Amino acid sequence: MAQDKKLVEEITAMDEDFAKWYTDVVRKADLADYSSVKGCMIIRPYGYAIWENIQKELDRRFKETGHENVYMPLFIPETLLQKEKDHVEGFAPEVAWVTHGGSEELAEKLCIRPTSETLFCQHYANIIGSYRDLPKLYNQWANVVRWEKTTRPFLRTTEFLWQEGHTAHATKEQAEEETLRMLNVYADFCEDFLAIPVIKGKKTEKEKFAGATETYTIESLMHDGQALQSGTSHNFGDKFAKAFNIRYLDKENRHQYVYQTSWGVTTRLIGALIMVHGDDSGLVLPPRVAPTQLVIIPIASHKGGVMEKAEEIFNQLKPLVRVKLDDSDKNPGWKFSEHEMRGVPLRLEIGPKDIEEGHAVLVRRDSREKIFIDLNELTTKVPELLDDIQDALFTKALKHREEHTSIATSLDEIKESLDKKPGFIKTMWCGKRECEEKVKEVAKASSRCMPFDESSIGDKCAICNAKAEMVIVWGRAY
Amino acid sequence: MAQDKKLVEEITAMDEDFAKWYTDVVRKADLADYSSVKGCMIIRPYGYAIWENIQKELDRRFKETGHENVYMPLFIPETLLQKEKDHVEGFAPEVAWVTHGGSEELAEKLCIRPTSETLFCQHYANIIGSYRDLPKLYNQWANVVRWEKTTRPFLRTTEFLWQEGHTAHATKEQAEEETLRMLNVYADFCEDFLAIPVIKGKKTEKEKFAGATETYTIESLMHDGQALQSGTSHNFGDKFAKAFNIRYLDKENRHQYVYQTSWGVTTRLIGALIMVHGDDSGLVLPPRVAPTQLVIIPIASHKGGVMEKAEEIFNQLKPLVRVKLDDSDKNPGWKFSEHEMRGVPLRLEIGPKDIEEGHAVLVRRDSREKIFIDLNELTTKVPELLDDIQDALFTKALKHREEHTSIATSLDEIKESLDKKPGFIKTMWCGKRECEEKVKEVAKASSRCMPFDESSIGDKCAICNAKAEMVIVWGRAY
Numbered sequence: 001m002a003q004d005k006k007l008v009e010e011i012t013a014m015d016e017d018f019a020k021w022y023t024d025v026v027r028k029a030d031l032a033d034y035s036s037v038k039g040c041m042i043i044r045p046y047g048y049a050i051w052e053n054i055q056k057e058l059d060r061r062f063k064e065t066g067h068e069n070v071y072m073p074l075f076i077p078e079t080l081l082q083k084e085k086d087h088v089e090g091f092a093p094e095v096a097w098v099t100h101g102g103s104e105e106l107a108e109k110l111c112i113r114p115t116s117e118t119l120f121c122q123h124y125a126n127i128i129g130s131y132r133d134l135p136k137l138y139n140q141w142a143n144v145v146r147w148e149k150t151t152r153p154f155l156r157t158t159e160f161l162w163q164e165g166h167t168a169h170a171t172k173e174q175a176e177e178e179t180l181r182m183l184n185v186y187a188d189f190c191e192d193f194l195a196i197p198v199i200k201g202k203k204t205e206k207e208k209f210a211g212a213t214e215t216y217t218i219e220s221l222m223h224d225g226q227a228l229q230s231g232t233s234h235n236f237g238d239k240f241a242k243a244f245n246i247r248y249l250d251k252e253n254r255h256q257y258v259y260q261t262s263w264g265v266t267t268r269l270i271g272a273l274i275m276v277h278g279d280d281s282g283l284v285l286p287p288r289v290a291p292t293q294l295v296i297i298p299i300a301s302h303k304g305g306v307m308e309k310a311e312e313i314f315n316q317l318k319p320l321v322r323v324k325l326d327d328s329d330k331n332p333g334w335k336f337s338e339h340e341m342r343g344v345p346l347r348l349e350i351g352p353k354d355i356e357e358g359h360a361v362l363v364r365r366d367s368r369e370k371i372f373i374d375l376n377e378l379t380t381k382v383p384e385l386l387d388d389i390q391d392a393l394f395t396k397a398l399k400h401r402e403e404h405t406s407i408a409t410s411l412d413e414i415k416e417s418l419d420k421k422p423g424f425i426k427t428m429w430c431g432k433r434e435c436e437e438k439v440k441e442v443a444k445a446s447s448r449c450m451p452f453d454e455s456s457i458g459d460k461c462a463i464c465n466a467k468a469e470m471v472i473v474w475g476r477a478y
Numbered sequence: 479m480a481q482d483k484k485l486v487e488e489i490t491a492m493d494e495d496f497a498k499w500y501t502d503v504v505r506k507a508d509l510a511d512y513s514s515v516k517g518c519m520i521i522r523p524y525g526y527a528i529w530e531n532i533q534k535e536l537d538r539r540f541k542e543t544g545h546e547n548v549y550m551p552l553f554i555p556e557t558l559l560q561k562e563k564d565h566v567e568g569f570a571p572e573v574a575w576v577t578h579g580g581s582e583e584l585a586e587k588l589c590i591r592p593t594s595e596t597l598f599c600q601h602y603a604n605i606i607g608s609y610r611d612l613p614k615l616y617n618q619w620a621n622v623v624r625w626e627k628t629t630r631p632f633l634r635t636t637e638f639l640w641q642e643g644h645t646a647h648a649t650k651e652q653a654e655e656e657t658l659r660m661l662n663v664y665a666d667f668c669e670d671f672l673a674i675p676v677i678k679g680k681k682t683e684k685e686k687f688a689g690a691t692e693t694y695t696i697e698s699l700m701h702d703g704q705a706l707q708s709g710t711s712h713n714f715g716d717k718f719a720k721a722f723n724i725r726y727l728d729k730e731n732r733h734q735y736v737y738q739t740s741w742g743v744t745t746r747l748i749g750a751l752i753m754v755h756g757d758d759s760g761l762v763l764p765p766r767v768a769p770t771q772l773v774i775i776p777i778a779s780h781k782g783g784v785m786e787k788a789e790e791i792f793n794q795l796k797p798l799v800r801v802k803l804d805d806s807d808k809n810p811g812w813k814f815s816e817h818e819m820r821g822v823p824l825r826l827e828i829g830p831k832d833i834e835e836g837h838a839v840l841v842r843r844d845s846r847e848k849i850f851i852d853l854n855e856l857t858t859k860v861p862e863l864l865d866d867i868q869d870a871l872f873t874k875a876l877k878h879r880e881e882h883t884s885i886a887t888s889l890d891e892i893k894e895s896l897d898k899k900p901g902f903i904k905t906m907w908c909g910k911r912e913c914e915e916k917v918k919e920v921a922k923a924s925s926r927c928m929p930f931d932e933s934s935i936g937d938k939c940a941i942c943n944a945k946a947e948m949v950i951v952w953g954r955a956y
Contacts (some may be wrong), residue, residue, distance in 0.1 A: 033601065036558055037588060040551035045616070048547050069526050070546070074621055076588075076638050080514055093580055100575040101625035109613035110515060112576070113550075113589075123511065123520055138523070143552055143621065147579035158579075159552050268658075415836055 002454070011341075013280050018224040023153070025274055029283045029342045032153045036165060039151035039158030043267070046342060047154075049291035050270055051161065055141065057193050057288075058163065058265070061185050067137040067165060072119040074143075075110040080118045084243040086119060094146045096158075111280020112145040117211065117236075117262060120166035121244035128168060128258060130249045135178070138170040154271035155228075155478050162266035168246065168258040172237065174216075175259035179235040182263040183216045186231035194269065195286035195394040196220050196276050197401055198230060199473060201449035204436055209262075213237040217449050219473070221401045222275035225422030227447035227475035230272055233263035271478070276397050277366075283343030284365055286393050287386040293322045294382060295339045299332050299351030309355050312379060313348065320383055345389050346382065366392055411463050414474055415443035424475050426454070428468040430461035438463055439474060447477035489819075491758050495543055496702040501631070503752055507511075507761045507820045510631045517629035517636030521745070524820060525632075527769035528748055529639065533619065535671050535766075536641065536743070539663050545615040547642060550597040552621075553588040557598045565595060568688020572624045574636075584887035590623040595689065595714075595740060598644035599722035605712050606736060608727050609648055613656070617643040632704075632749035633956050640744035646724065646736040650715065657713040660741040661694045664709035672747065673755050673764040673872040674698050675879055676708060677902070677951060679927035682914055687740075691715040695927050697951070699879045700753035703900030705925035705953035708750055711741035749956070754875050755844075761821030762843055764871050765864040771800045772860060773817045777810050777829030791826065791856060794949040798861055818843060823867050824860065844870055889941050892920035892952055900954055904932070907950040908939035916941055925955035 011024035026032050043051065059069070075098065082088045095111040115120065124136060133441040141163045151157050165182060169175045183200060190196045198218035208215040212234035220230045240246070241257040250256050277284040288295050294317065307327065314325040324344075326335050331458035332349070339347060349361040360378065362371045366389050373381045404423025408414045418423050423444070429435060439445045454471040461468035489502035502709050508524035521529065537547075553576065557641050560566045573589040575790040591597070600772045602614060623637045643660060647653045661678060676696035686693040690712035698708045719725070719735040728734050755762040765771050772795065776788040785805065792803040802822075810827070817825060826837040838856065840849045844867050851859045882901025886892045895903050903923070907913060917923045932949040 033604065035551045035597065036555055036600060037551050040553060042597075043549040044553065044868065045546035045548050048549055051549075052547065068523035070523055071521035071529075071639065073513045073515050073520065074623065075515045075518060077514055095580070096576045096588075097578040098574045099577045102572050103573075110574075119513065119520075122514060126511065145552065161549065295676055340621045 009155050011280070011282060014223065014278075019152075021278075021280075022271075022274060025278055025282050025341075028356060031270065031274075031283075034153075035148065038157070039148055041153045041157050043161075046291065047270060050273070050285070050289060051267060053165075053289045053291065054193075054269055058185075058189055059141075061189060062163075062165070064137050065137075065181060065185060067139045067167075070138045070140055071125070071142070072113070072116050072140055074113055076113055076114065076116075076118055077108050077110055079108065080109055080122060080340065081117060083121075084211050086239075087133035087211035091115065091146075094148065096145050096147055107299065113142070114144055114146045115262075115264075116142070116144075116164055117166065117240060118244075120262075121240050121246060121260075123248045124168050124258070124260075124450065125244050128246060128248050130358055131170055131251055134168060134170045134248060135174065137165075137178075138167065139163055139165040147379070152271075154274070155268050157267075159478060160268070161267050162264050165261070165263045167261045168241075169260070169285075170248065170250070170256070170258065172259050175235055175237070175261050179214065179216060179233045179261045179263070182261070183218065183231070183233040186233070186263070186265060187218050190218060190220065190230060190269075191394065193288045194273055195288075195390055195397060196230070196272055197394065197398040199449065201451040201473065203232075204433075204450070204472075206433055206449055207448065208435055209234045211239060213239065219424075219447065219449050219475070220272055221404060221424060221475070222272070222478065223278065223400065224275070225404050226478055227424065228268070228272050228275070229447065230269060231263070231265040234261060235261065236260040277393055278343070281337070282341035284393070285343035287345045287390050290343065290345050291322065292324045292339075292342075292344050293386055294324075294346040295335075296323065296325045296345045296348045296350065297332055297335050297339075298325075299349055299354070301327070303352045305355055306350065306352060310350050313350060313360065313375075316379055318384060320379060321386060346385060363387055366396070369439045387410055407457055409458065409460075409462050411439060411442055414439055414445065418443050418445060418474070418476060422476055424473050425460035426471060426473050427458060428456070428458045428460060429470050429472040430464055430466040430468040431470055432461075432464070432466075435461055435463035443472035443474065444476060449473055450478045481666065489758070489760060492701065497630075499756075499758075500752060501748075503756055503819075504631045509748065509752075509761075511699055512631075517626055519631045519635050524769060525748060528751070528763070528767060529745060531767045532671075532747055533641075536663075536667060537619075539645070539667060540617050540641075541872065543615075543659060543663060545617045545645075548616045548618055549620070550591075550594050550601070550618055552591055554591055554594075554596055555585050555759060556589065558600060559589055560580075561596060561599075561917035562689050562718055564717075565689035569593065569624075572626065574623050574625055581583060582753075591620070592622055592665050593740075593742075594618065594620070594626045594642055595644065596717060596722075596742075599718050599724060599738075602646050602736070602738075603722050603724045604751070606646060606726050609729055612648045612726060612736065613652065614646040615643075615656075616645065617641055628683055630749075632752070633746055635745075638746070640742050642742045643740060644721075645739045647738070648728070648734070648736065650737050653713055653715070655740070657692065657694060657711045657739045658748050660739070661696065661709070661711040664711065664741070664743060665696050667839045668696060668698065668708060668747075670765045671764070672751055673766075673868055673875060674708070674873065675876040677927065677929050679708075679929040679951065680694065682911075682926055682928070682950075683909055684914060685926065689714060689717060691717065697902075697925065697927055697953070698750055698754065699882060699902060699953070700750070700956065701756065701878065702753070703882050703954075704755070704956055705902065706746070706750050706956045707925065708747060709741070709743040712739060714738040714740065727778075752948050755871055756821070759815070760819035762871070763823060764819035765823045765868050768821065768823050769800065770802045770817075770820075770822050771864055772802075772824040772826055773813075773822045774801065774803045774826045774828065775810055775813050775817075776803075776805065777827055777832075779805070781830045783833055784828065784830060788828050791828065791838065791853075794857055795860060798857060799864060823879070824863060842867055844874070885935055885937065887938075887940050889917060889920055892917055892923065892940065896921050896923060896954060903952045904935060904940060904949060905940035905952065906934070906936045906946040907948050908942055908944040908946040909948055910939075910942070910944075913939055913941035921952065923952035927951055
């Protein structure tokens, strides 16, 4: 019953109400469901399968760059959280507190990790003794909790899943190198695997992570012109090392503090996938991350030979792509909509007439293009088509970002741009916090980053007209 | 420094103090470390790599049997936990409570999941409408918290990692079939992959999971003769379905309650690996679960050609086995002990003389046997040797279990056996709870299960002498 009703109701059109469209897709593509705890979601099998593909690919890239996985406790004692001043100020207001275990009140309350810097630091202080112990390149896949006021599935939830890398190095330079290495791992992953173009940049002083000396970010642009911070990489310098006394003996037998980094991405990447590639028929998944890359739909399956041929094709393609044969008793039209809603990149239709003519009909989810492919050529053409779709989605998203990126030379222009045609706005900036705050207040630019590799577009700060050497990108953030 | 001291101190001998031996191995094989929260451990990279291998293999077996992964919230509202009476009575005394989020006190306190039946049930009530929606075969990999009084790394910790399968079926028979299917998946996994022989059986009424109609278990015997419950599979009948109103319309359009199961294994399996296979030199890992299956140690590596040959062998073996080349500057003897401590199944030594003679020296971790293998035969012989080790470890563990399994016909005999030579004790049992409690009290038999496929060994209950048809296995449990 629940199933049958689902597709009859249409999803809201993107242009009509983007926020509602988003929630409709999350629900109707069976990605997530609400739970009885405010702000916590249930990640359903289809949504979780996407997360598993993200995990698998990222984990491979982390291991390739020398990282090892560990697991730290869920709880942080209050006194431990308080050890680094900036860090506790940033996180204390949004943590959940455990005050009772079993029937007893705890002597010291425990916070549920909002992030695990303090736990890693304490462990590093115990296990690092000599320069031979460095670098430590650890990562963990875990759940974290931040008590959010407003939540939306995948984008901002009270509990979310993520990975957090935490590394310790002998020198400042090595820490900076690692911070940027991981930012690049994230950027390459987003562009190659999720087909999401990103801007790599640095956060402003005001927007840095609590306790970091530098925060780098990858920012992507959603279909509605809002920005999404998609991953961050932080350089801590020796701030945490000093607060937690993490020292090593160098080759000359002198005590030195270590230099640390941390970096993370979360289940919000699934939100980015939805909002970058989706359309009015639902989700559109890039083939590399799609749980099902091709779905086979038999037409007139009761007719002799159709199911046999469908199964034959299934078996042929199975070693090459993630393929599914939909042999349920729903009618083909229904199946088309259902798999479109779920964003399956390619649909293969096979019916008596196709068999007679020796071809199959392939329909691309991204362009709706219908392609006839000789049955003998499926094993070569299907992987090629999937590559094409992957590339086309990236190109389309990049074009969208370019069309929604503009240059402004005054605060009024920034505001006007963001109000009329939301997107990324580039300006020159003097670097002063008061200008940054003015843009945030007047133009509601909640997102900003200083992009790498951007050539100057002027010499004056767009806000105060003072001499400026930095380019900054403004946007409105999710 | 920390590294250098480690192997100088010897680990406690098993026979001297088994509990201390266990903790020594956990620490010195770098499996886990203590954290600042009582009862919570840090799983270090080597321990976590073992868990990843366990996860990967089990996850494959779950998916092969049609299961899908999902993710449920960490929190359970107090009222939700209370919905099934037996369940809340079983778990409420040992849960951790979140009472504050951010700076505010919560209107309803939230427990941190000790297990997620209630969350799955609520979700199932929402998504199951018709017989077409069944079965639902869900699993999740997650962390759970139980406020334990006495804890030991891996065996019993306040927070632990596990998987919990939760399924819903149209009929009672299908639920029972699933319960036993998953028990068999666990048993096969333990025996084939971890080389741990298990007894499959049913728990007594008294020992059932809180809310289950039947609980099945796999029990394994540790080196010290104590039993370890290594996995459980529960049949819930329609108890939870009635408490949570999980109903579906059958083909005749009638409302029916679903029948449910749940099943789980935890990071305690790593404790089992240590205590079944370990010896006085540390961990002994079965090749299938070992993060490193073979370690290459160059001898006199400064001599011409040694490192080149070691690297050549590494590259030859890499596609076939999980191999590591230890090219650190420690001396070979040190490396031998270190990799023995970590339980690496095979060590390959290669020095100038070996190269001259065209062979390598292989040393098995399990038997210490030294084997000379022609360099041309490494790619065939190494995988064979690893299979041999896997089999030998299973055979050895099975022999140990058989030697520590006895039959008793009276309460005195049970007590005497358990006191003198701990192990499994089989008796006949009338099925009455008072006899069970007597054995528990007098003989401290904290473990018991009714094994499958056991032929009768008498006709009278060993405790009360009444007529008895059931065989039961007693033991002392971890």
